[in-house]
Amino acid sequence: xxxxxxxxxxxxxxxxxPLHRLDARWKIxxxxxxxxxxxxxxxxxxxxxxxxxxxLAGRLPLGGLAARAAxxxxxxxxxxxxxxWMGDAARALLLMARAYLSAYTVALLMASTPLERLxxxxxxxxxxxxxxxxxxFTWRYLTVIGAQAARLRIAAQARGGxxxxxxxxxxxxxxxxxxxxxxxxxxxxxxxxxxTGGRL
Amino acid sequence: LDESRVPLMGVMGAFVFAAQMxxxxxxxxxxxxxxxGALLVAALEPSAxxxxxxxxxxLQALIFQDGGLLALGANVFNMxxxxxxxxxxxxxxxxxxxxxGLVLAGFVSVFVxxxxxxxxxxxxxxxxxxxxxxLAVGVFAxxxxxxxLITAAVVGGLQRMNPDWLRTxxxxxxxxxxxxxxAALVLAAGGFAVASSLPDGLERMAGxxxxxxxxxxxxxxxxxxxxxxxxxxxxxRKALAGLAxxxxxxxxxxxxxxxxxxxxxx
Numbered sequence: 001x002x003x004x005x006x007x008x009x010x011x012x013x014x015x016x017x018p019l020h021r022l023d024a025r026w027k028i029x030x031x032x033x034x035x036x037x038x039x040x041x042x043x044x045x046x047x048x049x050x051x052x053x054x055x056l057a058g059r060l061p062l063g064g065l066a067a068r069a070a071x072x073x074x075x076x077x078x079x080x081x082x083x084x085w086m087g088d089a090a091r092a093l094l095l096m097a098r099a100y101l102s103a104y105t106v107a108l109l110m111a112s113t114p115l116e117r118l119x120x121x122x123x124x125x126x127x128x129x130x131x132x133x134x135x136x137f138t139w140r141y142l143t144v145i146g147a148q149a150a151r152l153r154i155a156a157q158a159r160g161g162x163x164x165x166x167x168x169x170x171x172x173x174x175x176x177x178x179x180x181x182x183x184x185x186x187x188x189x190x191x192x193x194x195x196t197g198g199r200l
Numbered sequence: 201l202d203e204s205r206v207p208l209m210g211v212m213g214a215f216v217f218a219a220q221m222x223x224x225x226x227x228x229x230x231x232x233x234x235x236x237g238a239l240l241v242a243a244l245e246p247s248a249x250x251x252x253x254x255x256x257x258x259l260q261a262l263i264f265q266d267g268g269l270l271a272l273g274a275n276v277f278n279m280x281x282x283x284x285x286x287x288x289x290x291x292x293x294x295x296x297x298x299x300x301g302l303v304l305a306g307f308v309s310v311f312v313x314x315x316x317x318x319x320x321x322x323x324x325x326x327x328x329x330x331x332x333x334x335l336a337v338g339v340f341a342x343x344x345x346x347x348x349l350i351t352a353a354v355v356g357g358l359q360r361m362n363p364d365w366l367r368t369x370x371x372x373x374x375x376x377x378x379x380x381x382x383a384a385l386v387l388a389a390g391g392f393a394v395a396s397s398l399p400d401g402l403e404r405m406a407g408x409x410x411x412x413x414x415x416x417x418x419x420x421x422x423x424x425x426x427x428x429x430x431x432x433x434x435x436x437r438k439a440l441a442g443l444a445x446x447x448x449x450x451x452x453x454x455x456x457x458x459x460x461x462x463x464x465x466x
Contacts, residue, residue: 009263035270071265079321082332103265110262118262130206135255137210139263142217149218168224169350172234173357175222176243179215180365183208190207 007143008068012060012111019058019112024121031109035102044097051104058112065107072103115139137186145179205248212240213252213259224350232343237279237309238287238351242302242366243358246288253280274320283313286385293379299352306348307341308382314340315389337390 013020019027038047055062076099084092109118116136123132152171153162161167187195216236223231236256240249257275260266287309294301318336358365 031269039270068265072268099268102268102270106262106269107265115263131251131255131258133206134210134213134251135259137207138213138217138252138255138259141211141214145211145214145218146221149221153222163225165224165226165353168222169353170357171222172219172350172354173361175219176215176239176354176358176365177361179211179218180208183211186207186211 008064009107009110010114012064013114015059017059017112019054019060019108022112024113024117025125027109027113028118028121028125031105034105038098038101038105042094044094044101047101048097051101051108054108058108060108060111065104065111068107068111069100069104072099076100141179141182144182145175148178149175209244209248209252210255212244213255216240216252216256217259224346226346232346232350234350234354235310235347237283237313238291238302238305238347239354241284241287241291241305241309242351242355245367246284249284249288250280253284274317278313278316278320282316282385282389283309286312286382289385290379290382293382299356302352302355303345303348304382306351307344308386309344310347311340311344312385312389314343315386319389 034047034050037050038044041047052062055065073096076096080092080096083095113121116139119132119135123129149171152175156162156164156167156171216234216239219236219239220233223233225231237249237253240252243249244252254276257280258272261269261272261275287305290308291301291305294304315337318333318340322333355366
């Protein structure tokens, strides 16, 4: 489940390029009208061309981004199929194109901006500090806790409990315990380094 | 909320992501996994659980292409706000029967979110073929029961390991009231989904209330979900839908932040 592809943005976003060097705040502000354009333009090839130009100008991997954006398709296909079945094939196609281009736009933003810079920029634009701080922590510890979850799963399978509801529940409980203790250690380490315990 | 809660909330977000890797066999060779809203309610205060769920949804939209930025407002409302709130009401209302209370909390957190999402999709112009609505409601009801069973099993494990990790329900609100509230939420969400799937229901209702059809378009716009794009109406409506989604997300996070700033027993 934790395929390496999920962290591919980390390597892309740390490369150098014209888009990488832009202020993250401008990139966030530019993404918004781009998404709105995609979601109301009746001619999806226009924003598509714009995205293509941005990708090539920013020297970003076109194929890799296109593959990332395709992750949105399975979800969209369900609703597109329902719409097509109701006799509106043109609208179904438009729906698919828009969902795909929106996902591509977000992938473009993520591939040119490291997440921590994006979160800082969002906070400076007025997003609640509390939320961005929590997201920093979640992103930082996702791999750590995820690795523990993988170890727990392998351990359960090794002991023959890979298909047991009770063992799975206990594994999640152990994972919770590990996460809780880790959060306590992090907090103590923060206090030891001078965090004041003040309010956000 | 003091700083010590921020690492906990952040790591809990990572925990929910990671816990979704652990599969639960549910018979017939298929398996499911935890969604996490109700479990967070049992471990954190509801406002903190809302912030954690919001963080998870934003990260999913950004990194995993799951959801989408314009739909984020609707998603946060459905899952982080309504889902957590209904789970909290159920958990608190039925706290004297711990396990059934937790099963119910897990169920409503998933079911209410799913029904709201279906309703919003219907309002935004997705026309599901007749019959599929009933099927979808059934599927989400099963998913909800599953979430409830997983939540109760995990909380049972935590209880055996260290009861201090779990919050104790204070039983101040009156269980009957909370139960009533939960039932109302489920009914309202289900009714919303079903009613909005009827082709003319909304317009007839609006007609009775004396609203012209032009106003209905504006009225419906803020509720459009996953790709406001689906709607066939003019571009104004779609733009409004996207902006309303973002506005809703902003308003919600601001509200949650305000709630969390209030002094609170840790």
